[in-house]
Amino acid sequence: MFKWLTNCIYLTKEGIRNLWCNRMMTFASIGVLVSCMLLSGGSMLISLNIANILKQVEKNNLVMVYLNDDVTELEAIKVGTAMESISNILEKELITRDEALRQMMEKVENADALLEELLQDNPLPNSYRVTLTDLSKYDQTIEELKALEDVQSVRGESETSQQLVQIEQTITGVLLWIILLLVIVSLFIITNTIRVTMYNRRREISIMKSVGATDWFIRIPFIVEGAIIGVLSALLATLLLGYAYTNIDWGNGMVLWDLVAFENYKMLFLTAFTVAGIVFGSIGSVISIGRYLKDEGGDVFE
Amino acid sequence: MVEFRNVSKTYDNGTKALRDVSLKIEKGEFVFIVGASGSGKSTFLKLIMREEMPNDGEIIVNGRKLSTLRHRDVPHLRRSMGIVFQDFRLIDKMTVYENVSFAMHVVGASPRNIRKRVPYILSLVGLQDKARCYPSELSGGEQQRVALARALVNNPLMIIADEPTGNIDPTLSYEIVELLNEINRRGTTVIMVTHEHSLVKRFRRRVVEINDGCVVADSAQVSVPAAE
Secondary structure (H helix, E strand, O other): OHHHHHHHHHHHHHHHHHHHHOHHHHHHHHHHHHHHHHHHHHHHHHHHHHHHHHHHHHHHOEEEEEEOOOOOHHHHHHHHHHHOOOOOEEEEEEEOHHHHHHHHHHOOOOOHHHHHHHHHOOOOOOEEEEEEOOHHHHHHHHHHHHHOOOEEEEEEOHHHHHHHHHHHHHHHHHHHHHHHHHHHHHHHHHHHHHHHHHHHOHHHHHHHHHOOOOHHHHHHHHHHHHHHHHHHHHHHHHHHHHHHHHHOOOOHHHOOOOOOOHHHHHHHHHHHHHHHHHHHHHHHHHHHHHHHHHOOOOOOOO | OEEEEEEEEEOOOOOEEEEEEEEEEOOOOEEEEEOOOOOOHHHHHHHHOOOOOOOEEEEEEOOEEHHHOOHHHHHHHHHOEEEEOOOOOOOOOOOHHHHHHHHHHHOOOOHHHHHHHHHHHHHHOOOHHHOOOOHHHOOHHHHHHHHHHHHHOOOOOEEEEEOOOOOOOHHHHHHHHHHHHHHHHOOOEEEEEOOOHHHHHHOOOEEEEEEOOEEEEEHHHHHOOOOO
């Protein structure tokens, strides 16, 4: 146990020292990792913002449900109860025919007399103002609403909402591909970077093997190195991304919606970057070193 | 200590490095392995270290058949031998002290043991004053003595030296072989590959000559009856 601990301390020290001794490679690796993290982080932020904008749009997206002319207010409330069985409805608000008329007449000047007169014989129907939860189920929900008893007609911004959903799906799809591509590219670059490091140090590895080092004894310093590079890159990438996102004016004046605050996603980014960094760094090391460990001793003797 | 029984080795590219070699090296012996380059000397060492496996025959080191050794036992086999290379194989970014102590870390020695043992071994090879130097600051002979210290520090049963004097000027070569001689006198088996006949002549020890993959001469078989 004690032996194991002293070994661990020694190997961790070796890993840290290797970072410094191979600092050019360390900086290069950190640079590569940080760039990849920034690009995928940037894509993530764009994706988050689009989702956020859509949420705000969806909130405003109204469907008007007009009831039959002969429906009384009491019957209208019953229709409202029936609507509760439709799951995609976020909010609903009953607008009685009198309210509807008043709202309409507010826009007309000096119409008090007319209003009084019309209230006696109101031409408007009772109606519901309905907000949907999920726009992608728009058509289905409209059909369900139409099927309700006493519903005369349903009017909504069908095309607008459909387009919005399509835009979201396209952009999210494209961004997912971009992120996937970046992950593949970064993995490729990282394994290559490590391979170059390994190639430079194969002599060291063969020396270690010739004095009887076990595979793990050789691996651990490389893993420590990879993990430290991963953590440093994650910290740096989060700081840079946060700074760039918050402090640089991306033309906020032209954006109609509020951007999501980086603060809310800071920990998420830091965690994701750290995990990715450690995983990429250390697994990359293990994969790249595997080759040198497999052929027994590499080239101990020429 | 080391026994080859009808060992043959052919590489994948068709090179026949060793043909039907049988040889026995006893504990405490000092053996020179001589032969032209490409004669199979290096293959001989690779086989002892189990860096390569023979196509035929059996190799026994310290009483263990190498053919039955598992991959994870190979490091332990190598810890029983100290290896010295022609090109020293020191780690440039480590000091003399670290190059030697590193071999002790590999076997999991305690820090206390390391602090005691490394200075002792360095004084044994006459480098106690150079502990803080880096390999690049030393002469070839001194670098080889560091390598020797590294090979010795874990108290191996045998020292394997692959042309240890190849990169050193002749006057210093004697010094290195003298050191190996001294180590051998203390009971460690020494196997030294060389092509310098002046050394072989001067230190009258058992000489095994390999030519074209075969043992063509073995001085032990002249003076002593061949062991079974």
